[in-house]
Amino acid sequence: MIVTENLTKIYPGKRAIDGVSFEVQKGEIVGFLGPNGAGKTTTMRILTCFQPASSGTARVAGHDVFEAADAVKRNIGYLPESPPLYLEMRVREYLEFVSRIKGVPRSMRRQRIDESVERCGLGDVQQRTTGKLSKGYRQRVGLAQAMLHNPPILILDEPTSGLDPKQVVEVRRLIRELAGEHTIILSTHILPEVSMTCERVIIINQGRIVLSRSLRDLDAPGPDRESLLLEVEASADVSEQLTSLEGVHSAQRVAADGARRYRLLCDRGRDVRPRVASFAVQQGWRLLELRAQETNLEEIYLRVVTSEGGVA
Amino acid sequence: MRGFSAIYGREMRAYFTSPTAYVVSVVFLLAVGLFFMTLLRNYISFDAYWRERLLEAGREAVPADVHQYLLRRFISTLGAITLFVLPFITMGSFAEEYRSGTMELLLTSPIGQRSIVLGKFAAASTVFTLLLLISLGLVSSLFLYGNPDPTSLLVGFVGVWLQGESFLVIGMFISSLTRSQVVAGIGGLGAALLLWLAGLLGDPTSTLGIWLNELSLVxxxxxxxxxxxxxxxxxxxxxxxFFWLFLTLRSLESLKYR
Structure with a gap:
């Protein structure tokens, strides 16, 4: 669906992105992860034909972003970093306007607007002025706007930034719901967001892609698993004993320096820490550390973003 | 021209749901009313003086020429009022879209940039034309009391209209250069003033001066x-x-590279 090759964007005195190449398959949800100023927004702006690249090519839904901008624009829904709202318009009115400039045929408009309103949970605020909505609602209007013409591709720039925790959860759930029918690229600088919503992560730092992998390959626990980090003092490898515990699916040794450090994949929502702790004591191991670990994405991220080179 | 009517419709709605257009309209009509009243008062006292002189000279006391002594002055004044008011109609046309981020929505939608520029111009132009029609209605009250030449009056208004449209396109162009409405408003006024009176910049007897004068709006x-x-x-x-609309379009396109 999306193929970029050597995308480079040079602003006066600064290389915003440098030789960015990646591919996104149909139906994938890809998380664009990187610190602020890494080049996430620039890449997205190129993909949405808002800005041309200085060099390199990008094809979206089979069309070149420079040569066939109109065809690309028809195939994407874009939520910029701050939702592009006209604050004096009512929600419904605004969506009506967007449906017109997105080229939704007149006969389809009503249906498309109703659908977006429903999916984004805007039923109660349809007649409110967007300027009077809370940030969370504005973000939802922004999402409704992006999916209005039912584009196969959604490009979402920091969809959860500035929201309170409850709104963040809601927006993430909405994005996951959209995942089935749409190819989605979303950018974020929040790590858990990627593991919670995406299938693949592209880490970008200082304008370069430093890592592009599927979360499965990164041992992300997956939606029904969570991972624990365990460190014990034991005379031999204990991973087999650990796996035999109920609720523990696998135990993997993660330390290379001789310490007995394991990463355990367990059922989500079923805290097995007490069982692991008493088991360790029972076995006569000395328990040094036992804690829940969101994902080892964090480790990787810190490693690639703080080191000069990459590991891609 | 895909998107033209959507852009035009949204602009019109924005004019009439935000206070800007109302404030600008009130100020414009207030200025028009005040100047018209003053000029009318001047005309009335001049007319009395004029008839007296004619009688003294032993001639028939015909009224002083309304066009010459009232409407012509009024139309020149109206032209000057538009100069000071119209930049504030167009100041938001692009600056506000840049500031609020909605430009990103427009430029990532499958509509032509030409529709954006022309839609906005048509909307600003509609507001201005309405204001001008109201002013024309005010001046037409003269027909109740006398018989000024309607053709000259209409020609005068056509002039005000054409000159005003020119101020609007200058204002739009300046607005396309900045994110700040204040800068766009004041800058638009400055640019319009400069192009209005460009003739004053040169010595009117030199070639340059003649050229500058030919290029000035007034x-x-x-x-x-x-x-x-x-x-x-x-x-x-x-x-x-057309020249300034073209430049505005170019300015919008150059946005990609800024």
Whole structure:
């Protein structure tokens, strides 16, 4: 669906992105992860034909972003970093306007607007002025706007930034719901967001892609698993004993320096820490550390973003 | 021209749901009313003086020429009022879209940039035309009391309209350069003022001075205010408007590279 090759964007005195190449398959949800100023927004702006690249090519839904901008624009829904709202318009009115400039045929408009309103949970605020909505609602209007013409591709720039925790959860759930029918690229600088919503992560730092992998390959626990980090003092490898515990699916040794450090994949929502702790004591191991670990994405991220080179 | 009517409709709605257009309209109509009243009062006292002189000379006391002594002055004044008011109609046209981020929505939608520029121009132009029609209604009250020449009056208003449209396109262009409405408003006023009075910059006897005078908006306005409709001036204004619309379009395109 999306193929970029050597995308480079040079602003006066600064290389915003440098030789960015990646591919996104149909139906994938890809998380664009990187610190602020890494080049996430620039890449997205190129993909949405808002800005041309200085060099390199990008094809979206089979069309070149420079040569066939109109065809690309028809195939994407874009939520910029701050939702592009006209604050004096009512929600419904605004969506009506967007449906017109997105080229939704007149006969389809009503249906498309109703659908977006429903999916984004805007039923109660349809007649409110967007300027009077809370940030969370504005973000939802922004999402409704992006999916209005039912584009196969959604490009979402920091969809959860500035929201309170409850709104963040809601927006993430909405994005996951959209995942089935749409190819989605979303950018974020929040790590858990990627593991919670995406299938693949592209880490970008200082304008370069430093890592592009599927979360499965990164041992992300997956939606029904969570991972624990365990460190014990034991005379031999204990991973087999650990796996035999109920609720523990696998135990993997993660330390290379001789310490007995394991990463355990367990059922989500079923805290097995007490069982692991008493088991360790029972076995006569000395328990040094036992804690829940969101994902080892964090480790990787810190490693690639703080080191000069990459590991891609 | 995909998207033209959507853009035009949204702009019109924005004008009438935000206070800006109302404030600008009130100020415009207030200024028009005040100047009209003052000029009318002057005309009335001049007319009395004029008839007295005629009687003294033993001639028939005909009223002083309404066009010459009232409407011509009023139309020139109206032209000056538009200069000071219209930049504030167009100041938000692009600056506000940049500031709020909605430009990103427009430029990532499958509509032409030409529709964006023309839709906005058409909307600003509609507001201005409405204001002008109201002013024309006010002036037409003169027909209740006398019989001024309607053709000269209309020609004068056509001049004000053409010159005003020119101010609008300058204002839009300046607005396309900045994110700040204040900068766009004041800058638009400055640019319009400069192009209005460009003739004052040069020595009127030198070639440069003649050229500058030919390029200044007010030089082409004179004839209209006298009630003379000359196609030369109409062509000038039309070219002027297209030139600045073109520059605005270019400025919008250059946004990609900024």
């Amino acid at each position: 030089a082409h306005f004179e004839d209209f205010s006298k009630g003379i409709l000359d196609s030369k001036h109409v062509v000038f204004y039309v070219c002027f408007i």
